Amino acid sequence: MGxxxxxxxxxxxxxxxGLLMRRxxxxxxxxxxxxLNAAGVAxxxxxxxxxxxxxxxxxxxxxxxxxxxxxxxxxxxxRLYRHHPTLDADAISDMRG
Amino acid sequence: MPDLLWLIPAIPFASALALAVLPVPRKLVAWIAVAATAxxxxxxxxxxxxxxxxxxxxxxxTQVLWTWFDVGGLHPQIAFxxxxxxxxxxxxxxxxxxxxxxxxxxxxxxxxxxxxFFAYMNLFVASMLTLLLADNLLLLYLGWEGVGLCSYLxxxxxxxxxxxxxxxxxxxxxxxxxxxxxxxxLFLLFHNLGTxxxxxxxxxxxxxxxxxxxxxxxxxxxxxxxxxxxxxxxPLQTWLPDAMAGPTPVSALIxxxxxxxxxxxxxxxxxxxxxxxxxxxxxxxVAGAATLLVAGFxxxxxxxxxxxxxxxxxxxxxxxFLALGVGAWPAAIFHFMTHAFFKALLFLAxxxxxxxxxDEHNIFRMGGLRTRLPFAFWTFVIAGCSLAxxxxxxxxxxxxxxxxxxxxxxxxxxxxxxTVALIGVLLTSLYTFRxxxxxxxxxxxxxVTKRPGLAMRIPCxxxxxxxxxxxYVKMPFGRFLETVLPWSEGTHAIPITELASEGIAGSVFxxxxxxxxxxxLRKRSYAAALASSTAGNxxxxxxxxxWGMDWLYDRLFVQPLVWFARVDKSDFxxxxxxxxxWLNEFAWGVLRRTENGRLRWYAAGxxxxxxxxxxxxxxx
Numbered sequence: 001m002g003x004x005x006x007x008x009x010x011x012x013x014x015x016x017x018g019l020l021m022r023r024x025x026x027x028x029x030x031x032x033x034x035x036l037n038a039a040g041v042a043x044x045x046x047x048x049x050x051x052x053x054x055x056x057x058x059x060x061x062x063x064x065x066x067x068x069x070x071x072x073x074x075x076x077x078x079r080l081y082r083h084h085p086t087l088d089a090d091a092i093s094d095m096r097g
Numbered sequence: 098m099p100d101l102l103w104l105i106p107a108i109p110f111a112s113a114l115a116l117a118v119l120p121v122p123r124k125l126v127a128w129i130a131v132a133a134t135a136x137x138x139x140x141x142x143x144x145x146x147x148x149x150x151x152x153x154x155x156x157x158x159t160q161v162l163w164t165w166f167d168v169g170g171l172h173p174q175i176a177f178x179x180x181x182x183x184x185x186x187x188x189x190x191x192x193x194x195x196x197x198x199x200x201x202x203x204x205x206x207x208x209x210x211x212x213x214f215f216a217y218m219n220l221f222v223a224s225m226l227t228l229l230l231a232d233n234l235l236l237l238y239l240g241w242e243g244v245g246l247c248s249y250l251x252x253x254x255x256x257x258x259x260x261x262x263x264x265x266x267x268x269x270x271x272x273x274x275x276x277x278x279x280x281x282x283l284f285l286l287f288h289n290l291g292t293x294x295x296x297x298x299x300x301x302x303x304x305x306x307x308x309x310x311x312x313x314x315x316x317x318x319x320x321x322x323x324x325x326x327x328x329x330x331x332p333l334q335t336w337l338p339d340a341m342a343g344p345t346p347v348s349a350l351i352x353x354x355x356x357x358x359x360x361x362x363x364x365x366x367x368x369x370x371x372x373x374x375x376x377x378x379x380x381x382x383v384a385g386a387a388t389l390l391v392a393g394f395x396x397x398x399x400x401x402x403x404x405x406x407x408x409x410x411x412x413x414x415x416x417x418f419l420a421l422g423v424g425a426w427p428a429a430i431f432h433f434m435t436h437a438f439f440k441a442l443l444f445l446a447x448x449x450x451x452x453x454x455x456d457e458h459n460i461f462r463m464g465g466l467r468t469r470l471p472f473a474f475w476t477f478v479i480a481g482c483s484l485a486x487x488x489x490x491x492x493x494x495x496x497x498x499x500x501x502x503x504x505x506x507x508x509x510x511x512x513x514x515x516t517v518a519l520i521g522v523l524l525t526s527l528y529t530f531r532x533x534x535x536x537x538x539x540x541x542x543x544x545v546t547k548r549p550g551l552a553m554r555i556p557c558x559x560x561x562x563x564x565x566x567x568x569y570v571k572m573p574f575g576r577f578l579e580t581v582l583p584w585s586e587g588t589h590a591i592p593i594t595e596l597a598s599e600g601i602a603g604s605v606f607x608x609x610x611x612x613x614x615x616x617x618l619r620k621r622s623y624a625a626a627l628a629s630s631t632a633g634n635x636x637x638x639x640x641x642x643x644w645g646m647d648w649l650y651d652r653l654f655v656q657p658l659v660w661f662a663r664v665d666k667s668d669f670x671x672x673x674x675x676x677x678x679w680l681n682e683f684a685w686g687v688l689r690r691t692e693n694g695r696l697r698w699y700a701a702g703x704x705x706x707x708x709x710x711x712x713x714x715x716x717x
Binding site for chain 2: 019020021023028089090092093094
């Protein structure tokens with residue numbers, strides 16, 4: 001249990017660090033995937049700890065959600081690339097509201 | 098017939114509303130406006146005829162429409178009161194308004210604000226008639242403020258020139274000083290006598306107040322304050338010359354014939370109050386006599402045709418105040434009537450002249466218009482003779498001689514007032530014939546480009562006729578008015594007869610004409626020499642600037658107020674509010690930096706925020 005949570009924590013921290021440090025939009029999306037998976041590991045570990053199937057069901061939900069998120073995210077990146085021929089997130093800073 | 102009374106102000110009011118709100122086509126505007134004033138004049142004539150043919154027992158009609166409001170014992174009614182005094186005023190005002198509206202249809206034809214102009218003019222007529230017919234002082238005050246508003250709107254009618262707007266504001270603010278005094282006077286009357294109905298006031302005042310009691314004097318003086326403001330008498334006269342910034346028909350209607358005489362009407366209406374306060378009545382006479390001289394001298398030095406006429410109006414209203422003050426009440430109203438005719442005509446003829454010479458106001462650039470504008474010349478001469486008082490023939494002479502005679506023989510009359518009135522006659526004929534000689538005789542200095550059409554000539558013709566024949570009704574007029582206004586002639590013996598007084602006034606008029614002839618026609622160099630001598634030059638400048646009154650008021654009131662406002666702008670209370678504003682601006686400046694459009698910065702913000710939030714939830 002403890003080890004699984006440590007693994008999840010490390011994964012989440014790695015994902016967050018990637019999200020904050022990477023400038024390429026594709027890598028940012030990948031970092032988000034890693035963070036989602038970290039959350040999934042935590043759910044599964046917690047489910048096995050309490051002997052409940054809810055953790056695994058939750059992970060299935062996360063999988064579906066991550067798949068759709070990637071689809072929408074990639075489509076947005078594609079559209080964005082049409083307007084600004086770059087994937088650098090810092091270069092696309094003209095969307096201040 | 099008295100049932101129609103409400104229609105007199107209601108028709109022009111409805112027309113003003115229609116012109117202001119509905120998109121009336123240009124062609125129709127003039128028709129509606131003129132028809133409304135014509136209908137109002139006809140109704141007032143009908144009511145007047147009915148009144149004269151079957152005199153009611155009360156010597157008045159009263160029509161109560163509804164109670165305006167009812168609070169704390171004050172329940173003023175929307176009610177109209179029609180007696181000989183308001184009959185004369187109403188008929189004259191409605192009729193002159195109609196003629197000037199007719200004149201305006203042609204005069205204003207090229208103006209872009211055609212329907213706006215007529216909406217204001219009709220609203221003015223409605224307010225003025227409400228003022229005259231009001232049964233209580235509150236309704237009178239409503240009309241009083243209404244005419245003030247229309248005066249302001251019409252002085253600044255050509256609003257694109259800031260000077261016109263300034264003139265309008267000046268008129269509004271200066272008259273407001275008087276109106277405030279008048280409002281306090283109304284509070285005082287209501288507080289002491291418990292009503293604002295004029296007839297009740299006139300009955301209760303002698304029961305509650307002794308002659309000369311301080312409350313009566315205070316109320317009378319406060320009402321006088323309102324009257325001098327509206328009628329441009331000393332010391333609130335400075336707005337009228339600037340009011341000439343408005344279109345000429347406005348000057349004719351509002352600033353000569355009707356509105357500026359509202360103060361005369363108010364004092365005549367409240368004459369019982371003034372007979373209870375002899376000091377206040379003397380103040381009326383003194384204000385009138387002083388204005389009469391001050392304005393007369395100023396008129397001598399002006400070069401702007403309309404400003405001369407403005408000073409002349411002040412001077413003539415000074416005559417009316419003098420008549421009121423000495424107790425010659427009917428003479429004041431009679432002079433109001435003749436003045437309405439000849440002064441309106443003078444302005445209308447001046448409008449023709451100014452129109453003809455390309456909006457030139459300077460009389461020294463006109464000259465020689467006698468042959469080229471014969472119609473304007475003859476109407477101007479008739480009106481000018483009436484104003485200056487050509488004996489026997491003109492209406493103005495009869496009314497003015499009545500006042501001159503009353504200035505000595507009236508209840509408060511004295512030889513001093515009589516002398517002042519005679520000097521006024523001299524000044525009047527001097528500046529009138531100065532105008533006539535300079536504008537219409539001598540060498541031509543300008544081209545005549547426009548000639549008046551029928552719509553401008555008919556009103557002038559009718560008014561010229563009235564400027565002569567209106568005087569012949571003096572005797573019946575006096576008897577008719579004596580039923581409501583006392584005429585205290587001959588209460589003290591004086592050494593001259595009325596005929597002698599008229600003879601002296603007539604010869605003074607002739608002296609004035611002769612002097613004007615010498616100075617302004619035959620030997621123009623005399624006038625120039627007189628004006629360029631040291632004393633003459635100083636006097637000329639002093640009179641030209643309205644005796645330095647504008648300068649004085651500017652130093653005394655306007656500049657200290659502006660200075661105080663500037664100092665007050667940065668006091669410590671303001672410091673607190675500007676501090677709040679400054680703090681907000683600072684916080685905004687800081688927070689603005691977080692909004693930089695960088696995706697990763699926002700993500701870091703969210704992450705940091707959730708760490709803080711979870712830490713708070715876990716550890717606190």
